[in-house]
Amino acid sequence: METVSGGAGSPGHPVGFDPTVAIGRGLTLPNPVGVASGTFGYGFDLGALCPVDRLGAIFTKGTTLHPRPGNDPPRVAETPAGMLNAIGLQNPGVEVVRRDYAPRWRDWAVPVLVNVAGGDIAEYVAVARRLDGVAGVSGLELNISCPNVAGGLDFGIDPRPAARCVAAVRAATGLPLVVKLSPNAADVAEVARAVVGAGADAVSLVNTVVGLKVSLALGRPVLPGAGTGGLSGPAIKPIALAQVARVRRAVEVPVIGIGGIRTATDALEFMVVGADAVQVGTATFTTPRAALDVLDGCQAHAERHRLCAWRDLRWSALG
Amino acid sequence: METVSGGAGSPGHPVGFDPTVAIGRGLTLPNPVGVASGTFGYGFDLGALCPVDRLGAIFTKGTTLHPRPGNDPPRVAETPAGMLNAIGLQNPGVEVVRRDYAPRWRDWAVPVLVNVAGGDIAEYVAVARRLDGVAGVSGLELNISCPNVAGGLDFGIDPRPAARCVAAVRAATGLPLVVKLSPNAADVAEVARAVVGAGADAVSLVNTVVGLKVSLALGRPVLPGAGTGGLSGPAIKPIALAQVARVRRAVEVPVIGIGGIRTATDALEFMVVGADAVQVGTATFTTPRAALDVLDGCQAHAERHRLCAWRDLRWSALG
Amino acid sequence: MTPTPPAPSDIARARCATGVCLGVEGVGDDRVEVRLTCPEVAELARPGEFCQLQVGPGPVPLLRRPFSVCRADPEGGVLAFYLGVVGEGTARLAALRRGDRVGVLGPLGRGFTVPDPPATLLMVAGGLGAAPFPLLAQACHRRGVALAWLNGAASAGRLYPAERLGAPVASHCATEDGSRGARGLLTDILGPLLATADRVAACGPNRMLAQVASIVAEATPRVPLEVSLEAPMGCGFGTCLGCAVPVRAGDGARALALCCRTGPVMAAERVDWSRLLALPPAHAA
Amino acid sequence: MTPTPPAPSDIARARCATGVCLGVEGVGDDRVEVRLTCPEVAELARPGEFCQLQVGPGPVPLLRRPFSVCRADPEGGVLAFYLGVVGEGTARLAALRRGDRVGVLGPLGRGFTVPDPPATLLMVAGGLGAAPFPLLAQACHRRGVALAWLNGAASAGRLYPAERLGAPVASHCATEDGSRGARGLLTDILGPLLATADRVAACGPNRMLAQVASIVAEATPRVPLEVSLEAPMGCGFGTCLGCAVPVRAGDGARALALCCRTGPVMAAERVDWSRLLALPPAHAA
Ligand SMILES: Cc1cc2nc3c(=O)[nH]c(=O)nc-3n(C[C@H](O)[C@H](O)[C@H](O)COP(=O)(O)OP(=O)(O)OC[C@H]3O[C@@H](n4cnc5c(N)ncnc54)[C@H](O)[C@@H]3O)c2cc1C
Ligand SMILES: Cc1cc2nc3c(=O)[nH]c(=O)nc-3n(C[C@H](O)[C@H](O)[C@H](O)COP(=O)(O)OP(=O)(O)OC[C@H]3O[C@@H](n4cnc5c(N)ncnc54)[C@H](O)[C@@H]3O)c2cc1C
Ligand SMILES: Cc1cc2nc3c(=O)[nH]c(=O)nc-3n(C[C@H](O)[C@H](O)[C@H](O)COP(=O)(O)O)c2cc1C
């Protein structure tokens, strides 16, 4: 896309500023600011609190083959500058998504990418196959990194199973395929290389970091079961930035940065270390229109600094 | 040790409360609250700001065979509820430690454990050997997890090299050996099992998490080089608690919990998930006597709840 | 008598607004009412609905905190919240000064049913659970519904003053230390009061609500009971899926419902009390 | 003339104290002086030393912030700090109200040399770098040392008022917009002033200090120059090893020194200016 489009192409921008982000396989985001999986439902929840039309992309709640009720409560807990969640992939299942949700997405300006989760490769493939060619679905985000379901992490922290899973899904769908990486891998760059080799069009990171909160009064963890959940929010921003920088050096495909983004400055910092786009997650919970505020701030920055493309922000050492 | 000793044996405690923590090979800490490597120098820096005599243990700055000047500045940066450091193991080298520091430690009530670092196994072994039998040195903490020197992490994130390193050091010294684990391993429990199998008397965790801070104004990371540093402070407490719980299930040896401890409640939370002792790190920078405040608070808690041993705090599911 | 059913939680009614503190008034011992100018939300809030209040610029504390709307004056554009200091967030709210700005996201959730007259509604409040009742009492009174009030607390100074409800009520109370009313728990004196009520609305700790539910379930004739539940909340508007509470599905099967959308007010028979009580209390999250 | 050498940084002198805010006074445009009662530290602080001020209960902002002691009145037990709002920490300090408590850790670091009389000390201050000079000026004046004052800032409102130094000075200034004194940078008018000085003390941004150092190094006769450096600090007391600044070792070799123990005040020739300027500025950390 060479044309100037969307809000960022408004007066004040140098002629030729391109706010869009090409993901591949024909998918181009109108701008780099999306909303993260699990923090925006399927795009219907927030209503006027955050109108969807100007968003760069919606990444839906993690979707499995069959409906899932999720974990027992409590499911969320606050930590210093962060929160833990152990939702356990509560979702209505892929059939509801393709039958009820996708038709409503067709008229939206914003691309919707369905976040796909599963207990084994067969389930990932089954979900992906059911979404292939469904109008309204602009792409898939393969969640090989959910720490809150049994087996959910295994794909994400080891390059080989990650690649196998991606290759299988790649064979099952022609949709643009973003693979969401786990920050719990010992070497995220290795996993990134493996999934790109297996056919990922882009990678997104980070998913939540495994964490635990204790209630001293109860003498046990706050969350049920083993007590662990996924840590998100500003606390993990430095971890996410480090991993995005590392993955940027490892792969050529678009990188979507996630983790603790609350402000335009946060988002632009991810672009400095190589992100092509970003997702706003937990921040939406406290400021429902956080993603739009981030977008507005990024556009203002682009105007002020007369950028030609978001790429201009990139740290020179990353090439 | 069955006797009541130290400050925690003061009036108000149920008869028989034992504040000590046995580490093994004859080393017993007078109480469970130590100070973490790199945040208390070699015990001489803080003077009256934090008198050392009541501390449970001092873990020294990481010490290498030869003096090291450390990394170029800037070396520290603040993040949400945390900080990054990239000190790069600045230290005077093991000779100064054994010649000048150890003799001064001999008369101290607090056990001093020297944190040992190195670029390869031979260096770890050489440092350990030079400290073996040195009066004043109560034990070693093997830092196989420093993210800020080339090669420093390799040992810590992979069970096999970790075990090789520990076995080699084990053969070189009769001192009590604590092995400090990295939170950047994909499965910290596997590494813990490996190092215990190789002869570790205890494990301590977590070291810092790899993180990065960006300066948007400069268009690059704040820290030099690749821009990464080690994240510490309250932001990582949930990550540390999750890993301590995991390691507690994996090994039988004493576990020393580290990460974001500022208050007695924080320390007691680590004990709930299985820590036998704790280390106070970054908190000392803002409150020099933080470790003593933590100790006082833990003792008050033990009295209020009429504990017989710190073990009474442990979450029942951990056995 | 078919009571007006509660409106379903409608996110289209929620506003992300900014309130301005008018003052923090002490109410008895260790309790306050925080009053805010916030016309957008004041004109919409209904009894039993809640707001997510921002307790600082962040990122610590990170999340908003849920509070039942205690008063809403659409004419004056004023909202009030009743709270005690239990942690950092409530401490910050209690320390607000006149003119300070506070993020107000609301109204959220499903509130209490306002019965059709003639009817008597018994309002049962344990401790801070008094919060939603001034707004409910005033709505009922305007509608011609008679009111009874049963309030329990640790001591007299912790009771919510009945005269602050803003409507005439037949007032009963219990204190644990016996400093006012019956000595003991409010559930000790609830039974006899049920005979005079057509409907019960309750708010308080889960354990108290479970006991109220069991007492009401055993009474004859059985009166409808609505309870306002608590759960730790990530968002308050149905998106994070964090506030699940155990309920009985239509067929009695185990299910979960979102406290912030299906609740916080639910029919008592909908709640799966035994599973709810088996969970760690929300206030330990 | 052998000046009294600066005392080495002695951690035994540092106190971890709590100050109580006496008030925040505006000084010109966008600058304030924060005054605290803190007798333990006020009686110990010497010119050029600094304190680590706690800027909140934590954990955000996490770390204390370093500020030069601007005034210390041992009799009254009062400390003052001069600052502008550059981020969250300074914003919180500037917003303190009378009676608020502030953690004060200090005095820390090595300060400026107070010369032996008869002598004239030229004090060179860029922007917020004026902070340490009131205390230095008063100590010099008490000792009989004559003073000259060169102050540079963006505009007249940002200059530090010479009358606040609390000692008579021969005053010179430069503003970038020419609103007072010479138009331009203070380094434009420094050269001629050196002829009248026996010693120079400078504080300000690293880039300015480097220029001052190079002008002083080229002047004849050469006068001793001390500069107060900045570095991001983790602890302020020599333990975290975070505040390293590049220096020249005795043999001229590359070395590093801790700003908080060897500094913040160092002899200019000790500093490795080219490496210092090659680093990202401290204020971007
Ligand atoms: C729908 C709803 C309405 C509520 N209305 C009121 C009200 O009108 N007045 C009032 O005083 N309180 C009310 N609460 C409870 C109130 O939200 C909590 O007391 C508050 O969030 C605690 O915040 P904190 O920062 O002070 O405490 P924290 O520091 O977060 O924690 C202190 C204690 O409060 C607990 N807590 C945190 N969140 C919740 C929660 N969602 N529910 C219960 N406990 C929690 C913590 O787990 C902890 O034990 C309501 C809760 C819900 C879900
Ligand atoms: C020894 C010493 C003495 C100082 N004396 C004074 C003084 O008297 N008056 C005064 O106004 N300032 C002084 N400073 C600078 C002051 O410490 C910083 O301005 C302050 O820490 C910024 O805190 P903040 O939270 O407002 O900014 P932050 O939000 O932390 O950051 C805002 C900007 O200030 C920068 N900053 C943070 N720490 C430092 C630091 N240590 N040095 C320089 N910049 C920093 C940040 O990197 C950022 O760009 C001194 C610094 C040192 C090292
Ligand atoms: C409540 C909650 C639910 C989430 N659910 C999912 C999910 O279903 N699939 C997924 O890939 N990521 C999920 N995430 C992770 C986020 O998409 C995101 O990667 C993470 O929260 C880090 O970003 P943040 O710090 O901006 O929130 C969830 C996060 C939260 C907080």
Ligand SMILES: Cc1cc2nc3c(=O)[nH]c(=O)nc-3n(C[C@H](O)[C@H](O)[C@H](O)COP(=O)(O)O)c2cc1C
């Ligand atoms: C400035 C700094 C220097 C450190 N140096 C070392 C070191 O030399 N060796 C080591 O094993 N850990 C080192 N650490 C890690 C700490 O010992 C500790 O594991 C970590 O900071 C987490 O604890 P905290 O959050 O309480 O600080 C250092 C930490 C900091 C902040």
Ligand code: FES
């Ligand atoms: S609080 Fe987020 S769904 Fe209810």
Ligand code: FES
């Ligand atoms: S600031 Fe910690 S050593 Fe200087």
